[in-house]
Amino acid sequence: MPRSVPRTVLWLVAGVSGALLLTGGGAAPATGPTAAHEPPATTTRPGAARERPALLLGAASVRGGVSYTRPGRPAAFAERSTLSGTITSIALYVGGRTDANRIAVGVYRSRAGVPARTLASASRLAPARGRWNVLRLRPAHLRAGTLYWLAILGTGGRLYFRSPAHSSCTSPLAARDGFTRLPRSWPVGPATTRTCQPSAYVRGRVPVPTGATTPGPPAATGPPAATGCAGAPESRTVDQATLLACGFPSMASTGPATGTTLTNTGGFTASRPGAVYDGLNVSGAITVTADNVTIENSTITDDDQSNAAIVIDAGATGTRILHDSIHGSDNAGHALAVGVENLYGPRLGSLVIDHTNFYNGDRILTGYGTVSNSYCLGGATFGDEHDECVYTSGGRPGISLIHDTLLNANPYQTAAVFVDSPDGSGSDGQGIVDIEQSLLGGGGYCIYGGEGSAGTHHTGPETIIDNRFAALYFTHCGQFGPLAYMPADLVWSGNVWDATGRPVAAP
DSSP: OOOOOOOOBEEEEESOTTOOOOOOOOOOOOOSOOOTTOOOOOSOOSSOEEEEEEEEEEOOSOOSEEEEEOTTOOEEEEEEOSSOEEEEEEEEEEOTTOOOSEEEEEEEEEETTEEEEEEEEEEEESOOTTEEEEEEOOOOEEOTTOEEEEEEEEESSOEEEEEOTTSOOOOOBBSOSOOSSOOSBOOBOOOOOOOOOOSEEEEEEEEEEOOSSSOOOOOOOSOOOTTOSSOSTTOOOOOHHHHHHHTOOOTTTSSSOTTOOOEEEEEEEEOSTTOEEESEEEEEEEEEOSSSOEEESOEEEOOOSSSEEEEEOTTOOOEEEESOEEEOSSSSTTOEEEEEEESOOSSGGGEEEESOEEESEEEEEEESEEEESOEEEEOOOOTTOOOOSEEEOSBSSEEEEESOEEEESSTTSSOSEEEOOSSSSSOSOBOEEEEESOEEEOSSEEEEOOOOGGGOSOOOOEEEESOEEOOSSSTTSSSSEEEESOOTTOEEESOEETTTOOBOOOO
8 A cells, every 4th residue: 555644844944034934735645446557555665674865855956046044043944854764964055145154054843833943953164155065964863744944044144045936035034133053942033924945955864675686786896987987088888887986876876776676567657645656667657647656666667769658747746756767678669768757847846856767768857857866878769859868848847957977878969958948939937957966978069058049048047067078979078069058147167077177168
């Protein structure tokens, strides 16, 4: 039977004037009979448990809006945890206009709809502006579905942070200014009603049940090759060992956990809210029609050259694709067009793909969502079809690609990441495009930014920071170069050539 997620909540608290409260509705318990051909959802697998890293709550994407907190006044943001696990770190995207000389970030328990006592907190002098700041936390346990507060505080000046575009970002405020550190117990101030989700997230470790029948991937040995993390320049052969040695996602670090016992099943419709499908070997496609569905530690094999292996229907939100392997049977007549299709998600958090690999196909994602810690070797050709690892129309809510390996094995066609204009007119509500800490290669250009001539077809704010552009297929990443059609408001920093470590010039 599918598990129901406890209605618990986690609060993210921030030192920002005008932070906001996110209460969330929680997942409804799964009830009713199992749909036709739908395998039973599970909560555990046989065998001894081990752990894996995971995003526990928050948004690992750079939002399109900007908000700030007053010096010395903390503010709080509510988030419902997605998984049960032990927290290890917290990250906040610090805006470029920040003049605070110290920041503090922490996680609070929730009581009666407001922050209560702190679980863990950390601070940093001279925070890096215009980028993510990651701070380690002492271990503390979070429960799936529980509401917590994430808090931020800036001292010595204003702390700017990213928030959703076209919306004000307010929260329950502390009762007074003058704090130099986050308090143990939250000093409740005036209540507010508006809410938003800032660019902040908590990572940790979650248990992974293991069995004894699925063989694990080979371990990597040796240091990174001097020629780059993807492999030798223009060799067109991915070096899985150097990917591992460099810390980038590979076949060995993604997909089902080592030793997972897989249960064979055909394609099915995931129609039960809050259901968790764990340890499946699926032959065919999955259609997600319910909220808060998780598909994890599974293999999905589909040979459909016109559709996706996982299709998320309109209205379904909260889908999690975790530690899965999605692929076609081969890279020719039985290749897969798309891994996951999400064309209707109302926000980036409506889809998360994490620690998942994709191969023998064209692209891992069509549409909107967050892809993190994942490996894509795309580029299977289907006539005149676009070839790229990620395709998005550029409309709301956008895409967030964090610490991925995105390689287009058909180097002459399209890109590693292709951002189309929202509707061809530039008038659609634009979403964000966020590409960070990733390894990219292949295509005509590695990244198409979606900006048309004379500033038309604008896609919205784009952030491309701390990535490596590989020469695996061409010296300059793509056949014609690394980038094309980038917007004027591009945030660009820390991007280097994979083979040399030298900076890639801003467009």
